[in-house]
Structure formats: C-alpha cells, structure tokens
Amino acid sequence: MKIILAEKVSPATLAVFKSEPDWQVLTHDQVPDLPAALANADGLVVRSAVQVDDKLLAFAPRLRVIGRAGVGVDNIDADAATRRGIVVMNTPGANAIAVAELTLGLMIALGRQIPKANATMHAGKWEKKSLQGVELRGKTLGILGLGRIGLEVARRARSFGMEIIGHDPFVSAAIARENQIRLVSVEELFRESDYLTLHVGLTPQTAGIINEASIATMKKGIRIINCARGELIVEEALAEALKSGQVGGAALDVFHKEPLKDSAFFGLENVILTPHIAGSTAEAQEAVGIQIALQVREYLKLGVVQNA
Ligand code: MLT
Numbered sequence: 001m002k003i004i005l006a007e008k009v010s011p012a013t014l015a016v017f018k019s020e021p022d023w024q025v026l027t028h029d030q031v032p033d034l035p036a037a038l039a040n041a042d043g044l045v046v047r048s049a050v051q052v053d054d055k056l057l058a059f060a061p062r063l064r065v066i067g068r069a070g071v072g073v074d075n076i077d078a079d080a081a082t083r084r085g086i087v088v089m090n091t092p093g094a095n096a097i098a099v100a101e102l103t104l105g106l107m108i109a110l111g112r113q114i115p116k117a118n119a120t121m122h123a124g125k126w127e128k129k130s131l132q133g134v135e136l137r138g139k140t141l142g143i144l145g146l147g148r149i150g151l152e153v154a155r156r157a158r159s160f161g162m163e164i165i166g167h168d169p170f171v172s173a174a175i176a177r178e179n180q181i182r183l184v185s186v187e188e189l190f191r192e193s194d195y196l197t198l199h200v201g202l203t204p205q206t207a208g209i210i211n212e213a214s215i216a217t218m219k220k221g222i223r224i225i226n227c228a229r230g231e232l233i234v235e236e237a238l239a240e241a242l243k244s245g246q247v248g249g250a251a252l253d254v255f256h257k258e259p260l261k262d263s264a265f266f267g268l269e270n271v272i273l274t275p276h277i278a279g280s281t282a283e284a285q286e287a288v289g290i291q292i293a294l295q296v297r298e299y300l301k302l303g304v305v306q307n308a
Helices: 011-018 034-040 078-083 096-112 114-122 148-158 173-178 186-192 212-216 235-244 282-302
Strands: 002-005 024-026 043-046 065-068 087-089 140-144 163-167 195-198 222-226 247-252 271-273
Touching: 002 011, 002 034, 011 024, 011 282, 043 282, 065 282, 078 087, 087 282, 096 114, 096 148, 096 195, 096 222, 096 247, 096 271, 096 282, 140 148, 140 186, 148 163, 163 186, 212 235, 235 247
Parallel strands: 002 024, 002 043, 043 065, 065 087, 140 163, 140 195, 195 222, 222 247, 247 271
Antiparallel strands: none
C-alpha cells in the first residue's frame, strides 16, 4: 500500500501507518509534486488546505480512500470521488471539545471586550472606564446545530448559568431534554437569543442562513459566534448590522474566502476575528490524525467503512 499524507499530521498519526511494515508512507514534506505522487497511491490523507477536486483525482487511478483529518469535507469533491469509486471519510467528534472551548472563549471575549482591553494595554492606555462588560449568566444562548459540537457547547454554557435553546431538525426531544436544551424553531432561535452560535455543516439549506432578513428578526444587540463555516453568513449583511448596532458583536473563526485578506469586518471594533483555529489544539489534532489513520488503515486492510 502507498499512503500520501498531503498535510502535516502528528507523529502518532504517522506511527499508525508505519506499523504496517510493507506500507510506503510519504509525508507532505516528501511530496513536492502531489499529482505525481498520487499516480500509484492507495490512500490519501488531508486536512483543510489541499483541494481534492476531480482534476487532482484524475492523477490517482489507484486511489481507494481519502481521509479528512477533521470534520468539514468541503475541500473534497465527494461526488467526483464517489464516481471514481473512492471512499471519503472524516473524523466527526474528534475535535468537538476544541471547537466548543473556543466558542465559549469567544463568547466571553465578546462580552468582556478582552481583545480591546489587551490592545489598549499594549498601547500604554488604561481604559478601565470604557471596558465595562456583560455577564453570560442569565443570558439566552441559541445553538444552531445540536451535533457533537453543539452539545459540548451547551454543556459548558450551562455551567455559566445560561439558558440554552437550540434548533436541529435531526435531534430527538430526549437528547435535548437530557442536555437541558429547549428545542425551538429556527425563527424562535433567532428571535430569542442573546448569543447565537452556529454549529451546522454547510448545505444548500444552511448556506446564507444568517442574512439581512434573518438578522432583522433577531434581538437588537445580539452577539453571533461562528466557528462552523463562513458561508453560513452573508458577510456584507452581518458587517452592515454590526455597524448599525442591530448585531452588538460577532466572533468569527471562518470565512467565505480563507485565508482572509480583505474584509468588510476589518476595523470594526465589535468584531473578533480568528484564522480558522477552532479545531487547532494539540489534543484535537492528535485525535483527528490518529482516528483518520486508523479508519484509512482499516478500510485498506479489511474493507471496513467508518464515517464515510
Ligand atoms: C473541521 O472541519 O474539522 C474544522 O473546521 C477544523 C479544520 O478545518 O480542520
């Protein structure tokens, strides 16, 4: 078997493949020319940077499996892979804690203006008077998407004394009850939330769900956090709402175009921007790497498909 690890993965991830004495494993630094390396590859592992499109797959006639170390598979043309008989797998859940923790961190940072406090201190200013914040306690947190990440966010937010409401057409009333989440319609979610956090995948139904019309139905001053996918938000509409004060603050980790080079959000004081780091913790990267390596190995050896 020949495996290409097209992006940086942890040593433990590499070790899973290396435990197969007859397998050839090439890491990203050993692959200067990815299309050429794919010519006789059986497995390919990527994170989010490598675009696996039909054009690239045309160079990989022997490829049987693509493993995405992470959740979102939007950098992989799954239809093209399927047409070519290639299985695409991901690692749902393995970075859920990392994403949930950043979400809570951003909520606190928004309410307490931590970035501004830090920036003004570094500029030699003591801005105590302008830095009064608000507490999470007693506020309503709306969670759009109650999968693994949404539920981890709910568990943590509860310990801050927040009331949790959520919308997810696929979640059962029992799961919601168990997690003390009041299930509501998407309209109610937008109308009632003081903080709104997005944890849904990007689909035709969710693309642009935060737009001028939906923002107009939200509580004035709502704070919005997005650690899911940039395309869930119509960025220009959110930027306008942040300027008018309809949205009081936003913390965004994901964007339509990444890396973000130019943006309507640049310079807005009520926006916190981070470079798609929600899943980037040592623990999560280790977990997604090992999990995808085990899945890919199992598929190539035994034909067992997991998380496809
Ligand atoms: C994911 O889809 O797993 C997260 O967005 C993190 C990443 O892109 O790796």
